[in-house]
Amino acid sequence: MLNQNESWNSIIIIWQELPFKKMRIIILSIMLALVSCTTYSDEEIQEFDEQIEVYLKKKKLSYTRSEDGLYYRIENAGKGRKIQYNDSVLISYKGSLLDGKIVDYQKTPIWFAVKDLISGWKQGLTMVCKEADLRLILPPQLGYGDHELESIPINSILIYELKVFDIH
Template identity: 30%
Template sequence: MKYLLSALFVFTLFTSCISNDKEQEQPIAKDYTVENEKEITDYIAQNKLNAIKSSTGLYYIIKEEGTGKRPTASSSVTVAYTGAFTSGKTFDQSTSAGLTFPLNEVIKGWTEGIQLFKEGGSGSLLIPSHLGYGSSGRPGIPAGSVLIFDVKLIKVN
């Protein structure tokens, strides 16, 4: 019985050490909501934009609504776009022919925002990090980044 209790104690200590190490290895995701909101509203004011804020925190500007079909979250679409930071630095862009992709396989800000347009429509999406790449970022896009996309919905496939 004494050996059983000793073994149980060692096992408990060992598993608690392992779980503590795992918890320490995973960084806590930073919430950029307040910083992103200020950055977006400052950008809107500086550029004298008339943007609308959705319930999720996405800001959008519809320059041209379009006249064709409106996509759903599961639609495949062809979109021409330029992605930039609020500093104006471009981090990605398509050709004028656009890129085709399913809306359910892109960042949340795109899934939500592209559905606001009909085929032929264009505008801008101002995406806070929680609808973009969050606190992890990705190569060329730092964690917590606000993303500005000028988009043209070419086709709902």
């Protein structure tokens, strides 16, 4: 395995060998995406799962857990075809932390491209159709990870209530 200096030296060599400006931009974009990815140890993921399980037990709620660690409850699956990765969705939503603090709220429906959403939303939305209602609990690896947002602390477990109005 390469150490960090060797990795950067390899990247610099590859960078210098790229003749075209467009190709350099593409490679830079890929590098930035890879660097910004957050990875968690198995122990950290297990700890997030335990926190979610304690929350669910305390609140006497029943959710299904996906292989990736998304907890979801489909209140209404909607009608028509399932949402796909390349679709845009018209949704309203409310996001909160495990302690109940609301951190994100959009009462008026707004359009989003599914492919541009956080992983947990992508996963949850592609399980349902137009006019669906669903609840998601996202561990940090499926939410914002170690990126701090204005109202969302680093490594937060997030609870979302989503209402899908339309898809395109």
